[in-house]
Amino acid sequence: MAAIHPMIIDTKNRGKGGTAQRPTGHGVVPHGATTGPGQMYSPIHECPCTDKWPKKISSFSTLDSGTCNPEITDAQMCFDAAVELGLKPVTQNKSVSSATAPPGCAVTATAGGYEIVFNSANTTTGVCGKPKSAAPPSPPLSHTCSLSGSWLQTGKKDVLYQFNMSGPNSYQVLQQGRVVAMVTVAAPSASAPQGTVSGVWGTSTIPAGITTYPGGNAPPCSQLDWGNGVTFALMPFAKTPVPTPVPPRVAGTAENLINVTVDIDPAEGELSRAG
Numbered sequence: 001m002a003a004i005h006p007m008i009i010d011t012k013n014r015g016k017g018g019t020a021q022r023p024t025g026h027g028v029v030p031h032g033a034t035t036g037p038g039q040m041y042s043p044i045h046e047c048p049c050t051d052k053w054p055k056k057i058s059s060f061s062t063l064d065s066g067t068c069n070p071e072i073t074d075a076q077m078c079f080d081a082a083v084e085l086g087l088k089p090v091t092q093n094k095s096v097s098s099a100t101a102p103p104g105c106a107v108t109a110t111a112g113g114y115e116i117v118f119n120s121a122n123t124t125t126g127v128c129g130k131p132k133s134a135a136p137p138s139p140p141l142s143h144t145c146s147l148s149g150s151w152l153q154t155g156k157k158d159v160l161y162q163f164n165m166s167g168p169n170s171y172q173v174l175q176q177g178r179v180v181a182m183v184t185v186a187a188p189s190a191s192a193p194q195g196t197v198s199g200v201w202g203t204s205t206i207p208a209g210i211t212t213y214p215g216g217n218a219p220p221c222s223q224l225d226w227g228n229g230v231t232f233a234l235m236p237f238a239k240t241p242v243p244t245p246v247p248p249r250v251a252g253t254a255e256n257l258i259n260v261t262v263d264i265d266p267a268e269g270e271l272s273r274a275g
Contacts (some may be wrong), residue, residue, distance in 0.1 A: 010045035058084045062107065063128050075118035078105035082116045089113035095120065100124040123180055133135035145185055145210055146219035147171050147197070150235040161232065173199070185210075213237050 026042035027033075028192075060072075060081040071077050075095040082090060103117045106128065108115045119126070131163040148171070153159040162174045163183065173181035183199040186192075197208035206227050213222035213233045222234040 008045045010039050010042060047125045060085055065128055072105040072118075075120075078118040079116055081105060082107060082114065087116070091115055094118075097121045098126070099124050102128050139212075139220060141188045141195070141220055144169055144187045145195050147183065147185055147221070149222065151232040152235055152238040154231045154233050154238065161237070182204075194220060199226070208232075215239055 028046070029044060044074075058081075062085065072081060075093075079090075079093045082093075087107060089112065091110055092115045094116070095118045097120045099121055101117065101121070101124060103119055103121065103124045103126065106117045106119065108117065134228050146165075147163045148165050149163060151161045151163060153161065159175065164170045164174065165207070166172045166182070169185050171183045171185075172179050173183055181199050181201045183197060186196045186198075188195045192209065194210040197210060199206050199208060208224045208226045210221050211223045211225060212218050212220055215222075215233075215237050218234070218237040222237050224232040226232070
């Protein structure tokens with residue numbers, strides 16, 4: 001008896017420009033994958049055996065937000081770490097003592113490459129990444145928010161979700177007719193005058209704060225700021241247009257001497273085939 005196990009090899013041509021559905025880094029991934037568009041490889045693909053794309057193994061790593069564990073203790077170690085991580089070209093290496101810059105070693109992408117900065121200040125308020133903008137002011141409420149309706153995930157993907165009430169202060173979240181999360185909303189309190197939200201997305205529980213969407217005539221409870229940095233805006237108050245409809249997903253299987261399964265998902269710009 002023989003068993004056939006399909007294996008997907010990563011053969012994506014990264015030399016061409018990508019899209020939100022097919023980024024320049026990894027290839028296709030499952031709909032619920034958390035792999036970011038900037039990551040080089042897909043977790044479901046076998047990496048190719050090639051030296052075209054150098055693979056660097058380093059004891060250092062970068063952080064997009066917050067502050068780093070201060071393992072880099074001097075400027076030269078900072079500059080060497082940037083080289084080891086393959087950050088090039090380096091436009092400037094500099095040492096500073098600043099109370100507002102991130103502590104220790106920091107990297108800033110510039111038009112011509114990367115600027116590497118080592119901050120020797122012992123006390124600093126600086127953090128990595130762009131500073132978060134202040135939440136728009138929202139009036140305190142005396143009732144629990146209703147989240148029923150269509151919500152737009154703002155940003156590059158512009159994904160539309162439908163919140164349908166499934167119980168007292170609880171909602172099913174649907175994307176293109178498929179349930180992708182369960183969300184509950186809590187009543188207002190002194191610390192959260194519009195209430196709070198908790199969502200279960202797959203195996204992850206993510207909290208969210210409620211504010212007024214910073215758009216014209218937006219009502220209270222029209223913006224959800226999730227703890228992972230994602231923002232939902234209530235339609236039609238979001239300024240971004242609603243995504244255009246897409247054809248339905250089509251899948252099929254054919255059998256003869258081998259099994260061939262084809263899955264075409266226009267919503268994700270993906271074509272999957274297993275044989």
